[in-house]
Amino acid sequence: MKRKEEAVVLSQREISSGIYDMWIETKLAEQAKAGQFIVLYPKDRSLLMPRPISICEVDGYKRSIRIVYRVVGDGTREFATYQEGDVIDIMGVLGNGYNLKAAKGKKVLLIGGGIGIPPLVELAREMALMSSKLMIGNTIEIVSALGYRDSDTFLRTDLEAYSRVYVATEDGSTGARGTVMDAIEDFDIKADMIFACGPLPMLRSVKQLALEWDVPAYLSLEEHMACGIGACLGCVVKTTQPDAHSHVNNARICTEGPVFEAREVEI
Ligand SMILES: Cc1cc2nc3c(=O)[nH]c(=O)nc-3n(C[C@H](O)[C@H](O)[C@H](O)COP(=O)(O)OP(=O)(O)OC[C@H]3O[C@@H](n4cnc5c(N)ncnc54)[C@H](O)[C@@H]3O)c2cc1C
Ligand code: FES
Incomplete structure (x- = not known):
């Protein structure tokens, strides 16, 4: 509520x-x-x-x-x-939040770009906690790939508390040079499932990667919003399936999101 x-x-x-x-x-x-x-x-x-x-x-x-x-x-x-x-x-x-249950027994990759990194900290914390209570074979292996402008890698240590962390910087000062997608390629990272938050171009690349790997990817869309409570339609994203009530291919990021499975949305 x-x-x-x-x-x-x-x-x-x-x-x-x-x-x-x-x-x-x-x-x-x-x-x-x-x-x-x-x-x-x-x-x-x-x-x-x-x-x-x-x-x-x-x-x-x-x-x-x-x-x-x-x-x-x-x-x-x-x-x-x-x-x-x-x-x-x-x-x-x-908002709906990430579906953590889907991660049971999986190797998950958290992908964060810039100011999209903050929600991954709570996600990694909750996943690590959940994993510590699971039977062997059902635990979660967490890997993070984070993209920054430069060596000012804020929240990196927070994520290192719960996961193996790989970094990319635009200026090449730390980790792979380029975007977080370059880090995934350079460090040959693979996973059964992806959770991501970051700028739209990054999320588009993540969706492409998820399709190539044929794995689920949960994307948090942090685009512009107005009312935040579903009233103004100022935050709609195009969906691949029509909504059951309105029969249009739209979803409100603030209420039906901000997290969507990559295949559900046209981004
Ligand atoms: C679900 C959700 C979660 C978010 N979480 C975070 C977070 O954890 N940390 C964080 O720093 N920001 C986050 N944002 C973005 C944050 O809401 C905006 O940066 C903020 O509203 C800007 O307010 P402002 O008054 O400072 O800037 P404004 O004066 O409103 O805007 C200043 C500039 O920023 C641009 N801008 C505003 N909002 C966004 C946006 N959502 N995406 C891209 N550009 C924008 C505007 O177009 C303008 O150019 C989130 C957004 C959403 C929708
Ligand atoms: S911000 Fe108003 S409907 Fe989502």
């Missing part, structure tokens, strides 16, 4: 140039899971729309959620000024 709440900022720090890491205290942590997101309402009411940000980590015991975001405009610029103790309006938990 989604609801609007007041959350308290527990901490905030800049972990990379223009990228902020914030923990907030909220009861929504009790129901949040990997791949879902919350929206934050800027205090500057002239900004109108709430801004969607993925859940990067959940601490259910401390009732807290971690978000990691890049400053790109007025909304995120305001969020970057928040300090410990500030009260902010949020709504959540939104």
Whole structure:
């Protein structure tokens, strides 16, 4: 059940140039899971729309959620000024999240590009936890391939806590030179299943890879949104099958997504 709440900022720090890491205290942590997101309402009411940000980590015991975001405009610029103790309006938990059960007994590849990497941290954490409770033969092998602009590889160590990590940088300063798809080729990475989040061109390449490997791929689409609650149709993606109710080939990323199996969507 989604609801609007007041959350308290527990901490905030800049972990990379223009990228902020914030923990907030909220009861929504009790129901949040990997791949879902919350929206934050800027205090500057002239900004109108709430801004969607993925859940990067959940601490259910401390009732807290971690978000990691890049400053790109007025909304995120305001969020970057928040300090410990500030009260902010949020709504959540939104979206469907990743289907972890499908990963049982598989070698899974998490593919993240730039600011698409944050939701993979909670995904890897939940997968590793689930795997630790599974019988031998059903456990999950987690491998991550992460793409960055340069050697400022934010969240890399977070993912190293749960998975083997391969990196690509656009300037070649660390790991493979080029995109995350170059890392997958250079390091000869193979997997039974893919989970990915990142810019649209990367997701298109991931879809292509999944078709070549003939494996399922769950893609988190973090494209533009407005209302965030399914009311405005500002976030539709074309689907391969018609919707059972509306009979059109559309899905709302904010409600039916943001995670879709690659074959379900035309991207
Ligand atoms: C489901 C979902 C999850 C997201 N998770 C994260 C996250 O974990 N961390 C993070 O940093 N960002 C995330 N985003 C993107 C984030 O919502 C936007 O960056 C934010 O809303 C921008 O608000 P702003 O007011 O700072 O910028 P605006 O003034 O609204 O926009 C500034 C510039 O950024 C562009 N922009 C805005 N939103 C997007 C977008 N979704 N994709 C590409 N370009 C955009 C605009 O076109 C404009 O050029 C997510 C988006 C979605 C839909
Ligand atoms: S953002 Fe309004 S319907 Fe999805």
